[in-house]
Amino acid sequence: MEKFFELLTQMNPFDLIQVIFWGVAGAISFYFSIGNARVWTSISIGFFLIFLSQAYGINPWGHYQKLTAFHYIIGTVAIMTITHGFLEYYVFCRTFEISGNKLIVYISTIAVLAVSGAFLVINPTPSPNTIRNFKMVENAIWVFLCVMNLEIVRKIYAAIKDSDISKGFIAFGIVFICIFIWRGSDLYLQIFQWDKDWQDIISLMTEESSDIEEYIGRVELSQEVSRYAGLLSGISVAGSFAYMYRLLK
Amino acid sequence: MFLLPKGSPLFENLAVSKLKLPDVLTKLSNGAFTGYASFIFQSSTAILVFEAGKLVSVLVEGENGKRETGFEALSALAELMITTGSGALNVYKLSKDLTMCIHALLEGEILYKAQDLKLIDINTLLKKVKDDQMNGCLRIYTDEHSAMIFYKDGNPLGFFHDGASDIETSSSESQKIAGLPGAKIDLFSTQSADALMGTNLLEVTNIQIIWDTCVALHKSEIDKTNLERQERDRKIVSQKLAELEDQVKSIVGEYVGKVGRGIVDKEISDNGGNSCLIDADGAEKFMKGVERAAKLLVSGTNIKLMMEKLSSALSTGKIEF
Structure with missing residues (x-):
């Protein structure tokens, strides 16, 4: 616990606020999944998993590299679960079919995470470069699936626009735009090797050089965009679920 | 349908809905019945004349006065029995001669039909009946009254008039009607009773098939109605x-x-x-x-x-x- 509070004091206040907002969003979405129809479970669980993936900064055991990698895997599973949920909702809007049950969603998510954990356990301890690769894959998947989810949300809205909760899907559209900018700017930095992780790696590798100094303006802009979009993502998720909760009450 | 003498009743007012025509005919035929059976329906009447168990005559008269005889009459009777679901059967035993006269009335040769009595020399006509030794029936009627004189070999067997239930020996009622203004006569003649014995409609028609066909037709009609x-x-x-x-x-x-x-x-x-x-x-x-x-x-x-x-x-x- 002492270690946990030590980590909290060491954290950048901005990052800490972001984690807190993701915590609130995660709590609301998890609560939402309990009291609502089965189709919402995947979506809610997915958003809750984002909080877990973002919480590595306050994880007392975060210095374990396998655990750090696991945080990124959780992030990947999160967006996949969310996408699955929105796809199910879209199928419902077209066919009005509701199948499966909540327990299977919970168990399946836990099972996928357990298999991912086992994958990390049976493999060698990831190097900083490998962990960066995990992070880059996560960002790439997030960016791709955010675009896909924006389209799904648009279609869902078009199908149910005269129902009570249609505006809630506009809110989710805003969420995915924020996440797309957040993850997209991060991915941009990673692709051009201007991210902090890569800079830390090359500082130990004398033969590698970086052109970051030449593009410092766009790097700083991307970093700021990533930070604020990340914060806005957390706020928008919490707000969207609160709004949706009110609409369905 | 004009009234017929009742003779001696064997059955009266039997519910037709419970009867089957083949059974009725078989029973009367097997019993060597002589007389007639009348089926009274709400809008139609059927008369079946039997001579020693032989069905010699069938007549069905509908509401509009339309008459059918023979095979058509049997078919019409079967149809009426099946479709109306009501009606009464009366069976009256008559003498052989009177039965012959009833046959003449129903299906005999029409010598005169609706002839005004004023235009006919009745005495000459009666003489001709006697001279020709006719078998048959002379019907004298007005719009309100009717009387019949049955003849065998030119001699009167008896008199029958509306309101009576049997043959009378007195001719007073017939003479009274003949004296009424607008009185008309019909004269029907037939073969002798012995000659009639040669006829048996039951031999030339398969009443069971007629009945079964009617039943099937009625059932199909009901089924069709139900289906509709x-x-x-x-x-x-x-x-x-x-x-x-x-x-x-x-x-x-x-x-x-x-x-x-x-x-x-x-x-x-x-x-x-x-x-x-x-x-x-x-x-x-x-x-x-x-x-x-x-x-x-x-x-x-x-x-x-x-x-x-x-x-x-x-x-x-x-x-x-």
């Missing part, structure tokens, strides 16, 4: 169900939006068609399905209101069926 009624009922039910379905769609659409109609369609299809709306179990499943789907689209307050409206609409709808 069922079809009509089905159409009415289906129309009412469609109206109820539309009402349900409007209610769900009002709260859920345009996808509401799709939800109703899907739930109706899952529960075996719109008849589930008037079936207790089906309606319950339908309501649960709609509620479950609506939870993904509508607020709890609106779901409650919608379910109340739906429940009320379905209850009202059920009463109409």
